[in-house]
Amino acid sequence: MISFFKTLCLATYALALAVPFITLPLEAGPYVQKLALILLAAHILELPIAYRYLRLYQGPLIDSVALSLLYGLLHWRPLAKTSKQSADR
Numbered sequence: 001m002i003s004f005f006k007t008l009c010l011a012t013y014a015l016a017l018a019v020p021f022i023t024l025p026l027e028a029g030p031y032v033q034k035l036a037l038i039l040l041a042a043h044i045l046e047l048p049i050a051y052r053y054l055r056l057y058q059g060p061l062i063d064s065v066a067l068s069l070l071y072g073l074l075h076w077r078p079l080a081k082t083s084k085q086s087a088d089r
Contacts, residue, residue, distance in 0.1 A: 002078075006071050012036050013070070043072040050076040056083055 016036035019029035047054075050068060053076045057064035067075040 002074055006074050009039065009071050009074070012039060039072070040069065043069050046072050046076070050080075053077075053079040053083060 012032065013036050015024070016033045019033055023029070024032065047065065047068060050073070054064040054068055055061060056079045057067075064075070
């Protein structure tokens with residue numbers, strides 16, 4: 001289920017980037033671009049909240065930040081759950 005939502009995020013960003021080069025049905029291009037900007041803004045606002053969990057990522061921190069910018073809580077929420085489960089043990 002999470003991979004479905006990650007795919008939706010990527011598709012939104014890809015469509016927003018493609019709008020200058022293609023014509024979307026029903027002239028949806030500007031709306032897709034606004035949606036992508038709203039998603040990106042929301043994920044930027046999440047960064048300070050999720051930073052402590054982003055550090056738990058197994059790879060480099062910059063990769064974790066980039067994934068968080070792309071996917072938001074779809075990236076950091078599983079890290080938080082794993083952290084909580086480890087603390088409960």
